[in-house]
Amino acid sequence: MTDYDPEKFYQGLVKHKLIYPVGVKGAFGRGAVFEDVLDRLNRLIDREASAEGAEFMHFPPIIDRKVLERCDFMDSFPHLVGTVFSFFGKDAKALEVSSRIHQGQPWGDMLAMTDVVLAPAACYPVYPCMTGTLPKDGRVVTLTGWAFRHEPSDEPTRMQSFRVRELIRFGTPAMCLEWRDAWHKRGLELVQSLGLAASSDVAADPFFGRGGKMLANGQIAQKLKFELLVPVISATEPTAVCSFNYHTDHFGKPFEIRSADGEIAHSACLGFGMERCTMALFKTHGFDTEQWPKAVRERLWP
Amino acid sequence: MTDYDPEKFYQGLVKHKLIYPVGVKGAFGRGAVFEDVLDRLNRLIDREASAEGAEFMHFPPIIDRKVLERCDFMDSFPHLVGTVFSFFGKDAKALEVSSRIHQGQPWGDMLAMTDVVLAPAACYPVYPCMTGTLPKDGRVVTLTGWAFRHEPSDEPTRMQSFRVRELIRFGTPAMCLEWRDAWHKRGLELVQSLGLAASSDVAADPFFGRGGKMLANGQIAQKLKFELLVPVISATEPTAVCSFNYHTDHFGKPFEIRSADGEIAHSACLGFGMERCTMALFKTHGFDTEQWPKAVRERLWP
Numbered sequence: 001m002t003d004y005d006p007e008k009f010y011q012g013l014v015k016h017k018l019i020y021p022v023g024v025k026g027a028f029g030r031g032a033v034f035e036d037v038l039d040r041l042n043r044l045i046d047r048e049a050s051a052e053g054a055e056f057m058h059f060p061p062i063i064d065r066k067v068l069e070r071c072d073f074m075d076s077f078p079h080l081v082g083t084v085f086s087f088f089g090k091d092a093k094a095l096e097v098s099s100r101i102h103q104g105q106p107w108g109d110m111l112a113m114t115d116v117v118l119a120p121a122a123c124y125p126v127y128p129c130m131t132g133t134l135p136k137d138g139r140v141v142t143l144t145g146w147a148f149r150h151e152p153s154d155e156p157t158r159m160q161s162f163r164v165r166e167l168i169r170f171g172t173p174a175m176c177l178e179w180r181d182a183w184h185k186r187g188l189e190l191v192q193s194l195g196l197a198a199s200s201d202v203a204a205d206p207f208f209g210r211g212g213k214m215l216a217n218g219q220i221a222q223k224l225k226f227e228l229l230v231p232v233i234s235a236t237e238p239t240a241v242c243s244f245n246y247h248t249d250h251f252g253k254p255f256e257i258r259s260a261d262g263e264i265a266h267s268a269c270l271g272f273g274m275e276r277c278t279m280a281l282f283k284t285h286g287f288d289t290e291q292w293p294k295a296v297r298e299r300l301w302p
Numbered sequence: 303m304t305d306y307d308p309e310k311f312y313q314g315l316v317k318h319k320l321i322y323p324v325g326v327k328g329a330f331g332r333g334a335v336f337e338d339v340l341d342r343l344n345r346l347i348d349r350e351a352s353a354e355g356a357e358f359m360h361f362p363p364i365i366d367r368k369v370l371e372r373c374d375f376m377d378s379f380p381h382l383v384g385t386v387f388s389f390f391g392k393d394a395k396a397l398e399v400s401s402r403i404h405q406g407q408p409w410g411d412m413l414a415m416t417d418v419v420l421a422p423a424a425c426y427p428v429y430p431c432m433t434g435t436l437p438k439d440g441r442v443v444t445l446t447g448w449a450f451r452h453e454p455s456d457e458p459t460r461m462q463s464f465r466v467r468e469l470i471r472f473g474t475p476a477m478c479l480e481w482r483d484a485w486h487k488r489g490l491e492l493v494q495s496l497g498l499a500a501s502s503d504v505a506a507d508p509f510f511g512r513g514g515k516m517l518a519n520g521q522i523a524q525k526l527k528f529e530l531l532v533p534v535i536s537a538t539e540p541t542a543v544c545s546f547n548y549h550t551d552h553f554g555k556p557f558e559i560r561s562a563d564g565e566i567a568h569s570a571c572l573g574f575g576m577e578r579c580t581m582a583l584f585k586t587h588g589f590d591t592e593q594w595p596k597a598v599r600e601r602l603w604p
Contacts, residue, residue, distance in 0.1 A: 020359065020431050022361075022365070022366055022427060022430065022431070023366035023368055023369070023430060024365075024366040024367075024368075024417045024418055027361075027362055027364055027365065027366065027418060029359050029360060029361045029427060029431060030359070030360040030361070031358075031359065031360075032357065032358035032359070034360075035358065035360045055334070056333075056334035056337065057322065057331050057332070057333065057334070058331060058332040058333075058334075058336075058337045059324075059329075059331045059332070060329055060448060060461075060462075060463035060464070061363040061420075061448055061463060062329055062384075062420075062450065062462065062463045063324070063326075063329065064324055064325035064326040064329065065326075066325055067325070069403050072400075072403075074389075074396075074399050074400055074403055074409075075400045075403075078389040078391075078396045078399050078400075079388075079389055079396075080388075081388060081389060082364075082386040082387070082388055082416065082418075083386070083387050083388070083410070083413060084384040084385070084386065084387075084420065084450070084452075085384070085385050085386075085387045085410070085413075085415070086381075086382075086383060086384055086385070086452040087376075087380040087381055087383060087452075089380075090511070091511040091512055091513075094376075094380045094381075094510060094511055097376050097380050098374075098376055098377045098380075101371050101374075101376055101377075106415070107376075107415075108385070108387070108414060108415030111385060111387075111415075112410060113387070113408070113409075113410030113413075114384065114452060115326045115454070116326055116329060116384075116462065118363075118364075118386065125324060125331060128324065128325060129322050129324070129331060146362060146363055146448070148364065148386070150386075150388040150389075150416060152417070159362075160362075160364060160418065161362030161363060161364045162362070208396060209392070209393040209396055210393055211393075
């Protein structure tokens with residue numbers, strides 16, 4: 001496939017029942033074959049994570065609002081967050097909500113903030129679980145979770161809700177940096193072993209507003225974040241399918257995590273964008289998995 | 303296990319790393335063994351669903367807000383809904399959000415409603431995908447999805463966010479009723495085959511407010527809903543682990559689904575509460591899966 005027309009790629013995914021359109025952007029359904037490939041990729045990563053002795057955890061798509069507040073998420077990414085609002089009223093107010101909906105009028109002002117928000121990244125629920133002192137060699141946790149980003153888009157790789165397979169390392173600064181760099185290499189090899197034309201680059205998070213550019217430049221200068229890039233909807237602007245992040249003490253400090261030496265623990269994480277990796281496979285190898293290269297099939301259908 | 307102390311059961315789940323407490327009620331993490339049992343149960347249901355030729359679909363935990371509005375969800379269950387609010391402002395407002403959070407002040411009024419809500423039941427995203435005319439024999443769809451209910455509780459079986467494995471039948475009234483009743487029997491056998499002391503009863507949804515009691519009575523009188531009940535946190539008030547629902551034209555009408563004869567299609571669904579079934583297994587057979595009865599292990603570790 002040499003053409004990189006996002007609309008045509010989207011229509012191809014729909015035509016092959018790999019995704020099902022819904023009434024809002026970036027929230028489409030996934031078909032049976034799409035899910036099967038995504039699962040198989042996840043199990044391939046399972047094998048790597050198990051070999052490393054990572055602890056498996058699993059969390060719902062919502063997290064404690066205080067987690068977001070304690071790690072200053074709204075300072076940097078207020079535009080991306082999704083918070084959960086519910087109705088707290090009695091009968092009369094409930095009737096008004098119904099009546100407004102039936103009349104097509106706004107009803108958001110009838111609701112109030114709850115104690116939960118959508119997880120902005122799959123790893124966020126893990127940090128408060130780590131409060132305390134780590135074992136001597138630190139810890140590695142792995143999970144697959146739903147992340148939410150309020151960025152409705154027609155581009156299929158930019159979703160409001162998507163799964164990320166993460167590994168998270170806790171320990172001393174040296175442990176975290178060494179781990180992040182080793183996984184950077186290992187992740188690139190893994191993605192390339194699936195026949196994807198992946199390259200790697202230093203990267204920055206999508207910080208908000210006028211101050212955001214400066215924060216992004218700082219992150220790049222310190223080489224805190226690397227991404228693996230694969231052409232999915234554009235040859236010239238490839239899509240980030242995996243990222244490798246060194247957090248320094250960004251989570252260790254607010255959640256009071258200490259390494260065995262008594263210092264504030266550092267952390268690092270890596271995340272495979274599961275839908276993006278799956279789309280990269282369909283873009284690269286075509287919509288019919290039976291026709292995928294033998295080497296790729298052997299990796300995913302072992 | 304003869305005691306039914308919810309607090310003790312919760313502590314047992316925590317002690318055995320089957321669940322991980324978090325800072326809010328009903329949003330705990332799930333441990334590796336808990337997830338493994340849940341997956342195995344899901345694969346057991348996969349085999350039943352495949353035998354029936356069900357179409358597999360998968361959806362994110364958020365859905366189009368209009369879906370909720372079109373099927374009158376807020377008329378009946380306004381207290382349970384979770385809607386997603388985001389920040390739409392520019393720099394100055396973003397600074398105010400940050401400042402309020404750092405000062406521990408409320409910041410919900412700085413946000414506004416988005417186009418998405420949390421799925422209140424796993425099957426909701428399916429209905430708008432069915433608009434149009436069904437094949438002659440109707441359709442059966444199956445999926446596992448996250449449902450949200452705004453009902454924070456200390457009781458471990460009452461979660462704010464949980465997975466439901468659903469099968470959904472579309473067709474004529476006769477097709478849907480016959481299917482619902484056949485699955486009612488089949489579901490009971492499936493749950494009993496796992497050594498769970500399940501019974502079945504007619505049931506009602508948790509309708510809101512003063513009018514709710516009347517709606518519930520109507521639902522019971524018409525036998526629209528049945529539930530499978532298993533003692534998990536109480537012997538006298540067993541927990542609903544599975545439900546079987548006949549919707550009549552509740553979804554066919556707003557989403558313009560027609561059966562092959564041109565009439566408005568009816569629908570029925572069944573849902574296994576995956577966390578509740580998993581907890582029922584741990585409550586019934588103990589926290590150590592190695593010690594579970596041979597017949598149960600053969601079903602889940604085939």
